Every structure is written in structure tokens, then in C-alpha cells.
Amino acid sequence: MRSLPLLFVLLVSACGSTVIDAKDYTQACAADSECVVVSDGDLCNPCNPACRPAAINRGDESRFTSDSATLRRSCPPRLGPVGCPAIACAQPEAFCNAGVCATRPAFR
Numbered sequence: 001m002r003s004l005p006l007l008f009v010l011l012v013s014a015c016g017s018t019v020i021d022a023k024d025y026t027q028a029c030a031a032d033s034e035c036v037v038v039s040d041g042d043l044c045n046p047c048n049p050a051c052r053p054a055a056i057n058r059g060d061e062s063r064f065t066s067d068s069a070t071l072r073r074s075c076p077p078r079l080g081p082v083g084c085p086a087i088a089c090a091q092p093e094a095f096c097n098a099g100v101c102a103t104r105p106a107f108r
Contacts, residue, residue: 022054
């Protein structure tokens with residue numbers, strides 16, 4: 001019977017989406033300095049955000065950060081250690097590509 005509250009939390013958490021998409025934020029730009037790297041995708045998957053880089057306009061960064069924090073509060077509690085692959089994701093840099101913020105490998 002002790003597992004019933006945990007099951008309820010997991011079911012309620014599954015009802016809302018915890019996916020954030022950079023395309024829902026301003027990506028227009030005129031210069032590289034206007035762009036910033038963010039991680040999009042399922043914020044409840046500890047292996048996903050670190051390896052899903054995207055870029056948005058710096059002017060929308062605070063809204064993206066706030067929305068991410070709100071979505072993360074909907075994540076179910078983790079039950080044990082994270083089992084992500086032991087590979088390091090390359091850290092990208094943001095740049096302005098034909099008027100749209102984009103990412104590219106930082107070490108070219």
C-alpha cells in the first residue's frame with residue numbers, strides 16, 4: 001500500500017508535457033552576440049538536455065530559463081542513480097546563421 005502515493009505522483013506527473021522546444025522562442029538575429037546556447041527536449045530525462053543543444057536570441061533567455069524551471073518542477077522523482085551513457089557531449093557555441101540563431105561545435 002506504500003507504493004500507492006508514489007504511483008499517484010508518477011501518474012499525475014505524466015499528464016503534463018515536460019518538453020521544451022527552442023523553436024517556441026525568438027531565434028531571429030543580426031549578429032552572433034545576440035545568440036545563446038540552450039538545451040531543449042524532455043527536461044525530465046537527465047540524459048537528454050545536455051546533448052540537445054539549440055540556440056535562441058539572448059533577449060528570450062530569461063523566459064526560456066523560467067519556463068525550463070517550471071517544467072522541471074513537474075518531473076517525477078528519480079528512483080536511483082542516473083544511467084546515462086558515459087560519453088561527453090560536445091559543448092557547442094551559438095552563432096547567427098542567415099538571420100537565425102544556430103549552434104556549431106565550439107572546437108572546429
